[in-house]
Structures are given as structure tokens and as C-alpha cells.
Amino acid sequence: MIQLDQRQLGTTGIVVPPLGVGVWSWGDTGFWGYGSSHTRDDISLAYKACLDAGLNFFDTAEIYGGGESERILGECIRKEGRPVIIASKFAPLPTRLSRHALLNALDASLERLGVGAIDLYQIHWPYTFLNTNSLMDALAQAVRSGKVRAVGVSNYSAARMRQAHARLARHDIPLASNQVHYSLLHRKPEKNGVLDACRELNVTLIAYSPLEQGLLTGKYRVTNAQVIPMVGPRRFIPAFSAARRRKMEPLFEVMATVASARDKTIGQVALNWLIAKDACIVPIPGAKNLRQARENAGAIGWRLTDEEFTKISNATAL
8 A cells, every 4th residue: 555645624634644535426427427438347347446545535415426435335344244435425406405405415325335334424515595694604503413424515616715714603614615617627726715614614625527537647648640539528628629628738748758767657746746735635536447556556656756746836837
């Protein structure tokens, strides 16, 4: 097993590796093509490889695959029998406008996962008729019930995060995390105050899409000799257009140089850049098969030099 620099979820005392595992693709047939692009056996191998590498922090949600992601994760946990840290999320849909709805959803997630408590329970997004205070009060009740160890938010602005933090403090409960989109190609948390607020409040920033759905692995690079056409949902994502990918080439050239010198891949360099950015950041790349799990694991156990980090950072000015 790789020796890892452990990180805490906020001030909760819950310790996680510097890299987690996002399991949106587990059971999702719509965007990720579960059953065709990857199977249940692929997921089992990925799960075991993650644990073997020390990556035991898994992030799911009730809406991923209509609950199938939670079910599959629960099955993997029971089959392997090794301790893991589970994060899941409540979807505050317009039809769920009470704290009872959250508590009922929590019970349903616990049943699908087959566990007695979820380590980190998060509000999936802030856009809801329920105000922040009501949601935080419901999360506090979930903690008091013993069904949740720590609470977090997702896609919250710095201002909303501060409000959530303050409301939870009235219950003597810390805000553990804010899960937001963050990668080398999406550095908005550095500009919109979210990263600064996480540092100030001792809140962990869980970075989702740290590889931009595969874009930052270098798999879809555009060169003068070849333009890989997009298929599936990616063809509708602006970042995957040939023009946008061509503009990314200066970044990929820098990353490729660093990767070659380190005997690493471009994707591993991209993940290590996030890990090195700040100790409060925990990226959660997806892993739907053994290859991806091993690829992600190669991003830990080493660290970019300050010079390499700066070169890569400067190259993102697209």
C-alpha cells in the first residue's frame, strides 16, 4: 500500500486520504453507460484496487443511477469487509420541502448502502425552496440521531457556505466540507471566494470532476495530425469541442513534460496539482474499472516541485 498523507474532513476528526473516489458512474446508465461501457465486475475490481492503494473515501449520492450507485457501493463494502469512509448526498428537490423529507431520504440511503451511519452527509446543491437554515437544522438532527457523523454541502457559494457554517455552529456542529467543481481547467473556486472561505473556516474542499470527465487525462488531445471526434454525451459539452481542445495544447505540453520526467501520466499530474494546491483540498476522480483505479492511485505518494507546480499553474491561462 502507498504511504499517504492523511487529511481531515474539516475539524470533524474524520481522517481521509488526500484522494477520494467519486462513484457517480457506478450504476448510471444515462451519462456513463453502466452495463455497456463498464460492468458490475469492472466496479468490483476498481473498488478492490482503490482499497489496496489506501483510497478508502468514496463519494456517492442518492440520485446517482437512481440509487444504484449507493446499492453497488454497499455491496462492495460488504463483500470486501474492509473499513471505508462513505460520503453521500441529499437532493433537495422542490417536492421535498421539509426536514422530514431529508431524514426519510437519509434512511433510504442507509438502507441502500446497508450501513448504520454515513460518515459525511451533504446537501447536493443549494437551489431549493428550503432555506439554508432549515437544511442545516435538519442535518444537525441527523447528527444527533447517530445516523450521520459529519455534514457538508455541495455547490455552495462562499456566502452560502458561511451561512451554513454559522447555522451549524449554533448546534455545536462544524461544517465539514463543500464539494465543488475544481480542476486545472476550472479554477473558479480560487476566484469566487470558495477556496479562501474553506481555508478561513477550516472546511475541506472536495473537488469533483478533477479530471474534467477525462479531458485532463490527455486522451482527447488535439494535434495537427489528429482530431479525435467526440461520441456520446461529451459531444454536447463545449469544453470537448475541437477548438477548445486545441487551445489546451500549451497546458498539455507542459504537463506531458512533467509527466515524462516523473514517469507519470498527464492525468496523474493533474490530480497531484490539486493535491499540492492546498492541504484542505481532496479531489474525487471517478473510477469505473481497474485501469482507472490504478491510474488514479498513481497520483499519490509523490509531490510536484514548486517549479513544476508553478509552470503548470501558469499554463492554464487559456
